[in-house]
Amino acid sequence: MGRKRRHHEPPLVGYLTTEDAATYLGISARYLEDLRGVEGGPEGPPFSRMGDKKAILYPIWGLDAWVNGRLQTRNSQRPGEAAVLPPPESEE
Secondary structure (H helix, E strand, O other): OOOOOOOOOOOOOOEEOHHHHHHHHOOOHHHHHHHHHOOOOOOOOOOEEOOOOOOEEEEHHHHHHHHHHOOOOOOOOOOOOOOOOOOOOOOO
């Protein structure tokens, strides 16, 4: 008999389930699910369907890239708009 996977065990190294990805991002699993299915809505992080439609996995690199792509430097800036950061101060 196969061993049942506990909820907190990753299904594949470097990938997270919807619930674990939501925890990683600090958002609800429901919102993450909504991002997958809204045509013309906000674009969510990349994901893969493994086997049946219920097996959704998020690559951790994709979650990180999605967050980094949404960085803002002011409130009026739209997500995805390039954040213009000041150059680092030189250490002289």
